Amino acid sequence: MAMPHNKTEEDITAEVLQRFEQTPDPRLRQIMLGLIKHLHAFVKEVELTEAEWFQAIEILTEAGRMCTDKRQEFILFSDTLGVSMVVDLIAHRKPDGATESTVFGPFHRLGAPELPAGGNIARLDKAGPPTLVSGRVLNLDDEPIEGALLDVWQAQSSGLYDSQDESLNELHMRGKFRSDAEGRYLVRTVLPVNYPIPSDGPVGRMLRATGRHPWRPAHIHFVISADGYEPVTTHIFDRTDPYLGSDAVFAVKDSLICDFVRHESAAGEAVRLGIDPPYYTAEFDFRLKPAAEQRTNVLDAQRRLAALGARAAE
Template identity: 55%
Template sequence: MRDYTADNITEAVVKEYASKTSDPRMQRIITSLITHMHAFVKDVELTEAEWFAGIQFLTDTGKMCDDKRQEFILLSDTLGVSMLVDALSHPKTGLGTESTVLGPFYVEDAPEQKNGSSIIRRDLSARPTLMRGKVTNAEGAPIAGARVDVWQTSANGLYDIQDKDAPEWNLRGRFTTEEDGSYALISETPVSYSIPTDGPVGRMLDATGRHGMRPAHVHFMLSADGYRPLTTHIFVKGDAYLDSDAVFATKDSLVADFKECEDATLAERYGLTTPFTLLEYDFGLMPAAHS
């Protein structure tokens, strides 16, 4: 049958792919993708001009990507798809620290540093933050040798890879927990910032009346032998954008107090001057067998 109409083309396309695809997972995905895309086109009665605008939008999104800019992740994030995938992969269990989106600004192989050292590689006069705590298992026992990867924007709201004036690896580092599961590092006090809005994702936000702001946060990625890797953020309590995060990534359990601290003993121990900001946060990892 070649006489395709709006009433029969979906079934024909699905049948053609399903009959040629031997991999069952691929078959399930392609069948659902075609079914939902066709249903979407019918649902909105997509015009030819709109179809072409969509093609142009996706083309622009691809052209915006390079080794430092990932516009497709940003598109997925702002449409809530990244958070949906995260929610399906890491359902709430009440045990262990909750996960959230990776975001488009992670860079592998940040410098390995000693606990207590600073990831501030230039001075923008932001108030330093001492971040410290423990990494434990679900029962609260310390995990020694866990890898703690951390990254954040500086006070100008930019990640180092977005900022031509930033030194390499500014506000990125990798730490390893001590025998008692503890980690400690010095960074800046995080600020709320806008996702990049100079590309197609920014045009989409404009067209739909949304802002591109993210509540202040620090990214963490943790891993340890025998445990499920954890990708998450810690958000700053009281931030104005906690309820309207451009990428829908906030979770109540990830909001923490970044408090002003006058503790002179602590300041001296970490080479800081008072007042500084203190974040104390313990992470819980789940056993790999639970994944």
């Protein structure tokens, strides 16, 4: 059906929707029609001015230009707008006893070294108190999963990830660990700190202009994967952190909060590893659910992002 050329605001939305109606892939069709419907409704609702529209283009252009293999401004936008957590919550709707997931964030890097149990990911961090994180990787029947891979990353005591720290040109605060026959893992690190997300770009300007703070509560990142199980991307959080209730990226879930306990005298693994007190320990068991049918997961997504970053760095 031919559309009139003297368009009203309603005519143009209808014509754009009609143009996308013929999209062969049904999922892409659903996404494009939903996107156009809501995008047009948003522009009409706020009566976006030409100057504001141009500002939005400039912001997106600047965000794109900031992205490199070490900086992902679009993930920061997604995280600070709460979109990452909505996607996470849709993907993991049913509580089933498995460890809850949370945002992947912009700071994962490929190539972290595989370390033995008790290996120290914080070997260059002399400021933070030594900390041992231990626990088990289990299935939903609480049986151990042997050989699960735990990909761990964390900010330094300075609040910076290695990729943000210009004094470093190597990977730091990252490691991969394997669970043993009893499902046990042991990570040596330093006490995680709260930190502000990078605010020297458009995301930072948005936070300031809207009266929001950029802080994230202290946490350690994990991606845990094992053959036959669905990988989980998550964090563990420090129960004492003042930002648990106002995480800049909305990523806190109650089940992921744990106690980092201070010790004044060495015992157990701390003695074996030669750790002098005071030090901290945290215990957390991860529960994985059996793999669903093959689908795109975060590991595929991180490989694609890494490829994008490598291209940006060229």
